Amino acid sequence: MTGVTLTEIDAIVTEARVVATDVVLLTLRARDESPLPAWTPGAHLDVVVQPGVERQYSLCGDPADRTRYQIAVLREPDGRGGSEHLHAHVVEGSELRVRGPLNHFELSLPPASTPLLPHYVFVAGGIGITPILPMVRAVAAAGVPWELHYAGRSLEKMPFVDELVAEYGDRVTVYSSDDGRRVDLSSISGGSVSKPVAVYCCGPARMLTELEAVSSAAAWPSGTLHLERFEAREMAEPVRHEAFEVELEISGLTLEVPPDRSILDVVEDAGVLVLSSCREGTCGTCETPVVSGEVDHRDSVLTPDEQEANEVMMICVSRAACPRLVLEL
Numbered sequence: 001m002t003g004v005t006l007t008e009i010d011a012i013v014t015e016a017r018v019v020a021t022d023v024v025l026l027t028l029r030a031r032d033e034s035p036l037p038a039w040t041p042g043a044h045l046d047v048v049v050q051p052g053v054e055r056q057y058s059l060c061g062d063p064a065d066r067t068r069y070q071i072a073v074l075r076e077p078d079g080r081g082g083s084e085h086l087h088a089h090v091v092e093g094s095e096l097r098v099r100g101p102l103n104h105f106e107l108s109l110p111p112a113s114t115p116l117l118p119h120y121v122f123v124a125g126g127i128g129i130t131p132i133l134p135m136v137r138a139v140a141a142a143g144v145p146w147e148l149h150y151a152g153r154s155l156e157k158m159p160f161v162d163e164l165v166a167e168y169g170d171r172v173t174v175y176s177s178d179d180g181r182r183v184d185l186s187s188i189s190g191g192s193v194s195k196p197v198a199v200y201c202c203g204p205a206r207m208l209t210e211l212e213a214v215s216s217a218a219a220w221p222s223g224t225l226h227l228e229r230f231e232a233r234e235m236a237e238p239v240r241h242e243a244f245e246v247e248l249e250i251s252g253l254t255l256e257v258p259p260d261r262s263i264l265d266v267v268e269d270a271g272v273l274v275l276s277s278c279r280e281g282t283c284g285t286c287e288t289p290v291v292s293g294e295v296d297h298r299d300s301v302l303t304p305d306e307q308e309a310n311e312v313m314m315i316c317v318s319r320a321a322c323p324r325l326v327l328e329l
Contacts, residue, residue, distance in 0.1 A: 006046070006099045006275060006285070007037045013094040014068065020159040022075040023127065024087055027061075027068050028096065035066040041134035042105035042200075042228070045071060046277045046285060047086075048097040054277045055082040058131035058202075058228075059101060060160075063138075069098070072159050074127040099277075104284040104301045105228040107135045107200065109142055118196040120146035121188055123211065125203020126153070129160055131228055132202055140168065151175040151183045151203070185211050190220030202228035209233075222305060229300040232280040232317070239296040244320040248272060248329040249291055263315040263327075272329055274315070281317035288315050293325035 015027040030036055044058045061070030075087045090096065110117055120139050124132045129150060139146045148171060152158035155176050164172045175181040185207070190197055199220075201211050208227050215225045238259075246263055247254045248270075257266050264286055267274055276286040281299035289312055297307040299314035306312070315327070 006102060009036065009098050009100075011069070011096045011098050013090055013092055013096060016091050016094075019072060020161075021154075021157045022087075023072055023157070023159045024075075024090075025060075025070060025072050025159070026086070026090065026096075027070050028098065029068050031095065033067075036069055037101060038066065039063050039069075039101040040103055041107040041138050042131050043101040043103035044105075044131070044283070045069065045101055046099040046283065047071070047082075048099070049082040049085050053082055053085075054099075055086075056278060056283045058105075060130040060133045063134060069101075072127065072130050099275075099285075102284055105131055105200075105202070105226065107138060108198070109138065109144065116196065117144050118198050120144060121197060121199045122146065122148040123183070123185070123188065123199065123201040123203065123207070124148065124150045125201075125207045126151070126158065128202035128204070128207075128228070128230070129158070129164075130202075132200065133160055133164075135200060136164070136168070146171065148172045149175065149183050149188070151207070152177070154178040183207075185214050188214065190215055190218055190224045196221075197224060198226070199224055200226045200228075202230075205229070205231055205233070223303075226303075229282055231300075232282050233300045235298050235317070238298070238319050239321040240319065242323075244322070245324040246320070247324065247326045249326055250329055257320070262317065263319065263325075267315065267329065274329065276316055279316045281314050284314065286314055286316045287312050289328035291326040291328055294321040295319075295325070296321040 010031040011028040012031050013026055014029050017025045019025045039059055044056045046054050047057055048054050057071035060072055073083050073086050076083045122132045136148055175183045241259055243256050243258045246257055251272050253270055255266050255270055257263050264276055277283045284301040295310055295313045296319045298317045
């Protein structure tokens, strides 16, 4: 097993409500009505849409409410079919198997004793509002200064936009392409020594790439920018094109990983149980502790600092940057 332990939950859909064009909000409870595992803002669930088909959806409800989970699902006609199935076939009373929660987009709130509270800047694009929503509520409840920039194609396609504006007023700035408004990411400040800032962003790849460029150009302090990706980032060529060895410390196996196969594929073929879901480096489910060896990190989950630490890797996409890796598997 990897270092990730997730709870399997048989859930019942208690409500399926349309909250924007092509967006349905699903409310789930445990089938046996037991309390659900705790979660924190930024967490997501793995949803078994059909046998062998899993998708990840951010939790957007209230972390204090252990009786239910809420996820918002955008219908994606050009996707891989998961969202289409949920929209077409999941209604009140439907049963779903979910796994989690798992959080690689954790909101970090300062202790009350912090003399200089950071200013939180949230940036959301379309359905990217889902992990941001509980973050906004958490910082608002904590009395920490914050602002939200929420962009979308049209107001009708932006879930929760009306309630956010009604509740928080001018702390929320809305950008609708249909109204000719586009968020200027270059105007977002990453803070300074005198004014620490934390920036959390979730949205389409173009938005995240642009914000990364702004962060780099402005030399934002390390740890300022936090991103959640829906899709894998473009990957450069691997560090090594040759086969490499992976030693599984717990299983007592040493396996060869050829250039055209992932560590996850090879490990699974050897009969070693590893939790996985997206298989493209975006969900973090297959996170595995690294005992020794240098990793060619190719995931879209770990921060640059976490990748440099070389303590864990996503074995569905990341590879070895050396002839031999030793993993805690």
